[in-house]
Amino acid sequence: NFMLTQPHSVSESPGKTVTISCTRSSGSIASNYVQWYQQRPGSAPTTVIYEDNQRPSGVPDRFSGSIDSSSNSASLTISGLRTEDEADYYCQSYDSSNVVFGGGTKVTVL
Amino acid sequence: QLQLQESGPGLVKPSETLSLTCTVSGGSISSTSYYWGWIRQPPGKGLEWIGTIYYSGSTYYNPSLKSRVTIFVDTSKNQFSLKLSSVTAADTAVYYCARRGVPWMATTNIDYWGQGTLVTVSS
Numbered sequence: 401n402f403m404l405t406q407p408h409s410v411s412e413s414p415g416k417t418v419t420i421s422c423t424r425s426s427g428s429i430a431s432n433y434v435q436w437y438q439q440r441p442g443s444a445p446t447t448v449i450y451e452d453n454q455r456p457s458g459v460p461d462r463f464s465g466s467i468d469s470s471s472n473s474a475s476l477t478i479s480g481l482r483t484e485d486e487a488d489y490y491c492q493s494y495d496s497s498n499v500v501f502g503g504g505t506k507v508t509v510l
Numbered sequence: 511q512l513q514l515q516e517s518g519p520g521l522v523k524p525s526e527t528l529s530l531t532c533t534v535s536g537g538s539i540s541s542t543s544y545y546w547g548w549i550r551q552p553p554g555k556g557l558e559w560i561g562t563i564y565y566s567g568s569t570y571y572n573p574s575l576k577s578r579v580t581i582f583v584d585t586s587k588n589q590f591s592l593k594l595s596s597v598t599a600a601d602t603a604v605y606y607c608a609r610r611g612v613p614w615m616a617t618t619n620i621d622y623w624g625q626g627t628l629v630t631v632s633s
Contacts, residue, residue: 401573432618433618433619435618435619435620437557437620444606444623444624445620447620447621450617450618450619450621451617451618451619454617490556490557492557492619492620494618497570498559498570499547499562499570501549501556501557501558502556503556504556504557
């Protein structure tokens with residue numbers, strides 16, 4: 401089984417850009433899709449990026465996703481940071497048997 | 511619009527079995543394109559996948575919980591259920607039921623979540 405490692409927290413000012421990494425411990429990051437979820441306090445998570453780089457309808461194009469095979473990691477980038485983006489973000493992937501979540505990253509908008 | 515709703519006791523005693531049911535409305539649990547599963551989140555902590563079931567009854571469990579977890583489906587009621595045995599305080603969490611797409615048949619993200627239900631393990 402593999403693990404996904406995220407930074408515990410990131411912070412940036414409104415209007416700036418933040419990037420959250422998600423590193424896969426074993427196996428290729430490209431072998432299974434990565435999704436990203438946003439979770440605000442008291443609410444269930446919602447998808448902001450699915451299948452590495454796809455945005456669900458209704459998610460602003462300020463949110464983008466990518467994968468990098470050289471570092472075996474996925475990234476979520478939020479540009480033009482807004483106060484409403486302050487939340488916890490989780491990456492998630494899977495293999496033939498398991499679903500794996502990253503530990504979550506708290507995004508603080510200063 | 512698909513909806514998932516968890517139900518079950520909010521308080522369970524240590525060493526007993528936690529039982530939750532997820533009722534699916536607005537769609538069929540017998541769809542071949544989706545998995546159904548349970549995810550939990552201890553207070554102030556991250557998300558943990560518990561397990562997944564396919565409408566056929568095939569199950570996949572988190573290796574760290576496998577010895578204590580059973581997930582089963584009742585297609586006639588459009589429900590699936592979770593049983594977690596021998597609970598301790600460490601099992602206190604918000605428990606979510608959720609739907610995830612089967613690769614190559616639907617998008618693979620968790621696209622629908624229940625609202626979550628807090629289960630506290632305490633005597």
